[in-house]
Amino acid sequence: MSTRQLLILGGTGFVGRVMAEEAVARGWHVTVFNRGRAAPPPGVTALRGERTSADGLAALAAGEWDHVVDTWSGAPSAVRAAAGLLAGRAGHFSYISSRSVYTFPPAAGAAEDAPLVDGSPDAEATDYRSDKRGGELAARAAFGADRTLLVRCGLILGPQENVGRLPWWLTRIARGGPVLAPGPRDLPLQYVDARDLAAWTLDAAARGLSGPFDVVSPPGHTTMGELLGACVRVTGSGAExxxxxxxxxxxxxxxxxxxxxxxxxxxxxxxxxxxxDVSKALAAGLRCRPVGETVADTWRWLSEPGGVTLKPDRSAVGLDPAVEARVLGLG
Structure with a gap:
């Protein structure tokens, strides 16, 4: 069997990087296309381009791939342009979307048939929800419904996270002392480790799956208590x-x-x-590792030289220490 050819539009940050690393580990030939602002993962072929500028897709003018994965979160028109260019030279297109495409908030127990926000495949950047929905429509318009996989993620955690959610909790708890832990302790959480997301997406692409899938852990996969307790254990800080x-x-x-x-x-x-309700993705093979593994591996990654680099277009997250101290009656 010939080596699978994968093109990742993105491929150097968080989900795209983890996707590239997983595919390389499988022995696939991986090409990443991006602006080149970060070093690509080892073992990939790197192409450069700015997909929102004139002639920005020139590096993709030639080449054939079995699968394309697009992690784009901006203007749907950029998805339309890239997917349209590749539709005749690639077999399958996976668009990394979001459960944010559902009318907010989705009802408890909602699945892939929940009401959707409006979006246009031709739109320039508007807001995250509409942009993701427009990106879905753009991908389908180019590749057709039977060759397009819509991966609607929930909360994504794990090593390489450049949003700063789990990294913030780990860093705060590593400082030790009393920590404001928002209750209730048994509050259930749904999330997906980026590595489990990558493994499922590549498996689904290889099988030729199409249509929308909500890709996140089952409800109650963990709780706030388990998540923050794991942070205390792995950091060894003795935080209260x-x-x-x-x-x-x-x-x-x-x-x-x-x-x-x-x-x-x-x-x-x-x-x-x-x-x-994520029964559709579970039936299609989604497996989610324990929260303790996600937390421990994220802490190990944070502790490596260089630390975490947050995504530049995201606002900083986290609680001001003075506010925390005041609420806890410490200042």
């Missing part, structure tokens, strides 16, 4: 988790999700993010 009820957190003006990453208080928004 002070569990604080949601009303107290919100009354202090602390923003869920951004100032306290990952966390949302119980309610419709939490259910929309952490109570989705």
């Amino acid at each position: 988790l002070r569990w604080t009820d949601p009303d107290t957190v919100l009354a202090a003006g602390i923003a869920p999700w951004t100032q306290l990453p990952v966390w949302l208080p119980p309610g419709p928004e939490h259910a929309g993010l952490h109570a989705s």
Whole structure:
């Protein structure tokens, strides 16, 4: 059997990088196409281009691939241009989308047939939700429904995370002392380790799967207590988790999700993010590693020389130490 040829549009940051590393480990021939702002993973062929500029796709004018994976999160028109250029020279297109394409918040137990936001394949960058939906439509318009896999991710964690959610918790807990831990402790969480996402996507592409799949762990795969407890264990800091009820957190003006990453208080928004029905992806082979492994491997990666580089177009996450101290009655 000949070596599979994979093209990743992206391939140097978080999900794209993990995808490239997984494919190389499988013995696939991997080409990455991006702006070249970060070093590519070892073992890949690197092509350079700025896909939003005139002639920015010139490096993709020749070549054939079995599979294409696109991690783009900006203007749908960029997906349209790249997919249109590649449709006659690639067999299958996987677009890394998001559960954000559903009307927010999705109902608890929602699956791939939940109502969707509006989006256009021809749009320039608007907002994340509409852009991801437009990207889906652009991919399908070029490759057709039977050759397009729409990978609708939930919360993504793990090594290489450049958003700063789990890295922030690990760094904060590593400092030790009393830590504001937003409750309830048994609050269920859904997420996917980027490595499990990559493995599932490549398996699905190799099988020629098409259509939308919500790719995230089953509801209750872990809890806030298990996640933060694992952070305490792997850092060895002896930090004291002070569990604080949601009303107290919100009354202090602390923003869920951004100032306290990952966390949302119980309610419709939490259910929309952490109570989705992912039986379709599970039936198609999704396997999710234990939270302790994700946390330990992320801490190991953070501890390597160079540390974490956050994505430049994302706002910083995390809680001001002074606010934390005030809520905990320490200052």
